[in-house]
Amino acid sequence: MKKFFENLISLLFPPRCCFCGGIMGEGSKVFICKSCDSKITYTYEKHCQICCAPLKGGFSLNTCAFCNRRRPHYKKAFVPLIYEDLVRKSIIRYKFRGKISYSKTFAFLIADKIIGENFSEGFDIVTSIPQNPAQSFFRGFNPARLLAKEVALFFNAPYMDTLNRSFRSKKQSRLKYKERLENAKKSYSFKKSANIKGKIVLLVDDILTTGATLDTCAKILLDNGAKEVYVAALARTGYSPIINTLKL
């Protein structure tokens, strides 16, 4: 009921910036005000060509040490923003406080990143990381799925659910990378009714942290016939000294 009223209120009041809540001018389709646009950190500076991690300080390669050592199964990640300050607060409002209208602006940012990288292959299918069914029940929606559906519209590609998630999976944020990989392998499985044979798939999540979940799910899709898997998320954790200094 609370969500219903929130939706009603958002219809009655003018659109607001997704990051600061400031009122946007009429006719705005993307809800980021100029001030927030200058404050949020985009990943257009030098970043890893595979996982999109920021690369700093004279790092000479185009890919980070992490990807060089352990190349992900997905071909490339498209992530427009760094997960900090305004972005973090905005994603929390989207995921936990029912600000579902943000999905359109978030999807625009992802699509803009993909187009900005001169990616012209297109996608046959857009899909998403499923959340724990209990979370869907309590939230009333699945943030990654809604985001993926909006992204699909930009590329004229159909949205399809392709993965299952078990009820008992542990929360990834409490685990180390290797544990995350193991946990993700146990938590996700392929949805047998999905046909992805020979398809180029875009797999969407809201946040990329270590990438363990996205990579594990990309492998599941490849094992079940996908031709190529690309991944996308709205934001990723930022500069890590490990990514830039890890010995190859």
Ligand SMILES: [Zn+2]
């Ligand atoms: Zn703003």
Ligand SMILES: [Zn+2]
């Ligand atoms: Zn990388």
